[in-house]
Amino acid sequence: MATHRSHVIIDVSPDALWRVISDAPRIADWFPAISASDGSAARRTVILGSGERLEELVVTNDSSLRRFQYSIAGGDLPVERHLGTIDVIQLAPSQSLLVYGTEIEPASLAEALGPAIEAAVDGLPKYMHEYKF
Structure with a gap:
């Protein structure tokens, strides 16, 4: 199993960041690697670029911990096991730390997933500021 973790500090309140993540x-x-998404609070369908x-499937959506976890349960890629975890941590009233971790099997899928997660995490500060959350 391969694991990957990315993080970023964003100058927005944790509540604002949590509204986007959750x-x-x-x-x-x-x-950015997802061209379309749809679903509900319990499950979603994503279309990659x-x-x-x-x-x-949404595994955890805990607003008190500000933890969001999901698992890839099917689709076009040969995923055997997956868990993505996104934590939003307050550093200051208007500053947040976002930590995005993922575990995936087969490990070969991490080669594509890791850079896609990095791009999403790295782009979150700009997204949050452009849309004034």
């Missing part, structure tokens, strides 16, 4: 169906708004479809 809105499961709208991940395509801030994750390359056209592959993934079915994801």
Whole structure:
């Protein structure tokens, strides 16, 4: 199993960042490798920029911990096991630390997933400031 972790400090309140992260169906708004997403609070479908479809289940959406976890449960990629975890941690009233970790099997899928997560995490500060959350 491969693991990956990315993080970024963003000058926004943790509540504002949490509203974006916890809105499961709208991940395509801030994750560049995802061209479309739809779903509910319990599950979502994402379409990658390359056209592959993934079915994801929301495992945890805990507003008190500000922890969001999801698992890839089906779709076009041969995922055997997956867990993504996003934590939003308050550093100051208007500053947050976002930590995005993922575990995936087979490990070969991490070669594509890792850089995609890095790009999403690195782009979050700009997204949050452009849309004034």
